[in-house]
Amino acid sequence: MAIVDEFPFPIGKLPAQELARVMAGLYRTEREALALVAPLDVDPLAIEPGQSPLNLWFVLLEKLAAAGQVRNAVEVTRERFPNNPKTSFLESLLADEPAPVDAAVGSNPKFNDSVTEPEALLFHDDLTMPTGKIPGLIATLTRMSELAPAICLLRVKNLAGSFFGTGFRIGDDKVLTNHHVLWPKSQIAAEVHADFGFDVDASGASLAVISINGDVGTIKGEEDDDWAVIAIPGMDKNWPVLSLSAATVPKVGDAAYILQHPAGQQRRLGFVRNTISDVDEARVKYITDTEPGSSGSPVLDADGGLIGLHHAGGRPVEVAGLPPVSKNEGIRISRVLERLKANGLA
DSSP: OOGGGOSSOOTTSHHHHHHHHHHHHHSOSHHHHHHHHGGGTOOGGGSOTTOOHHHHHHHHHHHHHHTTOHHHHHHHHHHHSTTSTTHHHHHHHHTTOOOOEESOOSOOTTOOOOOOHHHHHHHTSOOOOOGGGHHHHHHHHHHHHHHGGGEEEEEEEETTEEEEEEEEEOSSSEEEEOHHHHSGGGOOOSEEEEEEOOOBOTTSOBOOOEEEEOEEEEEEEETTTTEEEEEOTTOOTTSOOOOSTTOOOOOTTSBOEEEEOGGGOSOEEEOSSOBEEEEOSSEEEEOOOOOTTOTTOEEEOTTSOEEEEEEEEOOOBOOTTSOOBOOEEEEEHHHHHHHHHHTTOO
16 A cells, blocks of 8 residues: 555655655745645644644644545645656655655754854845856856766665665765765665766756666765765766865855755756855855755865765754745765775775
């Protein structure tokens, strides 16, 4: 039976937890969520106000299941957001087909994702730019396009299920990603498939994907700094290699660009509202848009230099009366390189 038809709602199942996160991401305010469920036999007055979006959706899915309305809620959502990268996940649930989930199941307890008022104001800053800076933006986007072939979607399987994340090439046969991508649910991967070229061309047509099996016997990583590497033999020698030794020093106020596979979908570039909001010796925080599945992506500066390894996304938070905003966090590449050297991997 599909989880969208089960009662009680099977919150212990990973796809059910992923559905709660998807709904929380699409309906970011309590008002939006309650407006969806009110016509589906869920009484808004019976819902405790002031919950976080994720907790709210755990409650709403339980009540929708009791009313036999989870499938209807998912169908309405699929129709309302037809171009959202999570649409394929929703369609898999409706068809009772396997639906891989983000490797970052649950929030990262070490990531303080509270949003300060200055960060909220950064998020809602002016999105226009002086025309004199256009050549610099064109140069940056050109560089991102050149580096894009180094990025891959990682499809991971272990005894806990099927998962996805992002990785990028850092050597002839080596890909860097997060520890939690190659150890989903704290179990090491039994299978890893790296999909390169999962993208579209200028007309929007899908490109051919080159899928390469990873050597799971080579997986090494550390949970504390959330990094991991795996050998992917047979990568095209013409694909770019992102240099760790040329890592740049991030500064508050600088831009952070992220090449990623959000929600396990085709490659995208996060480049709007991309301001760095905080930096310490080990971490860098930024407002750049990411999604579940972006874990393991490279965080880059305007010249294409590595800043960090993206590993955590924050919860939407309302600050200063503004619409909900969230910030994200990466491990500084200087820290990753230090740990790779300590483990004899660089």
